[in-house]
Amino acid sequence: MTDSHAVSLEAATSADAQLLSNLLELYIHDLSDVFDVELGADGRFGYPRLPLYWSERERRFAFIVRCGGRVAGFVLATRGSPAVEDPDVLDVAEFFVLRRYRRSGVGRRAALLLWSSLPGRWTVRVSEGNRGAVAFWSGVIAELTSGAATESRRPGQPNAWRVFSFETVPGRVTV
Template sequence: MADFYDVSLDVATPADAALLSNLLELYIYDLSEAFSVEIGADGRFGYSKLALYWSEPGRRFPFLIRCDGRIAGFALATRGSPATDDPNVFDVAEFFVLRRHRRSGVGRRAAALLWSRLPGRWTVRASEGNPGAIPFWAGVIGQFTGGAATELTRPGNPHAWRVFSFESPPQHSTA
């Protein structure tokens, strides 16, 4: 599994904007099975919030996932979540692993790296219309927290949302 791979989570910089934009196209294409998203006249889905990840530091956190040094996906996190009124909770806004790396442990390791990088309260939202996401997040969060997460269902359009909430403790250095 992921133990065979070197998985890293690298902060994405403005120089990575084109790369992230391209990866977001693949991600949104995958999600178009569950959500009614329309392609633009230019043949792209687009992601209007991407520039905010560099103009709102402290609120938005863009990361690239690498496997053995090569691009394997991305994670976009925010401070504040549509699933809660708490402005300080972290939220997995978008998370994508290239199909080649799915079911290999890369996503599991990248999620744990994300939560360890930003300790605090977290929410993860998964659409009921994206059936592969529910077992993935339930398993990853259960393993990361030792089962100390809450899970609830919230209404959504066009599908309900499964919302996981948990705490990521600060990492202690042994130096």
């Protein structure tokens, strides 16, 4: 019997490329409230870096978020971040939870599962224009680190970026 509220984070493979591509369309549509994104001629936003998650597996990590066995979102993480010079820092490149699962703990659990599965130095970048995401990441990261994360701001367009930096240790993230 499957727990209908159990959250899992599954490593995606190239067989999941179409699923991730479809979810990225929903994600980018949501972000169009914050960023100036345009549809392509084919009516899709597109995500040109997605194929790199299959060809650069040592630096790019794709995950499917599931809740009760159903697709609930995705996470794309990279080794290296545009926010810091360290090429080995881990970065939450993209993080998406379907609206149906938001404010239910699914995103929190997915983030904790991510940091548990990839321990190390992390950055999380959030546009100040995405108020819901700023509140989410501030809370989850404060909980994870007991307030020990550093927080900075970087200029950006159309809004500044909030950058959180912290480290996770193998076996120390409680999920």
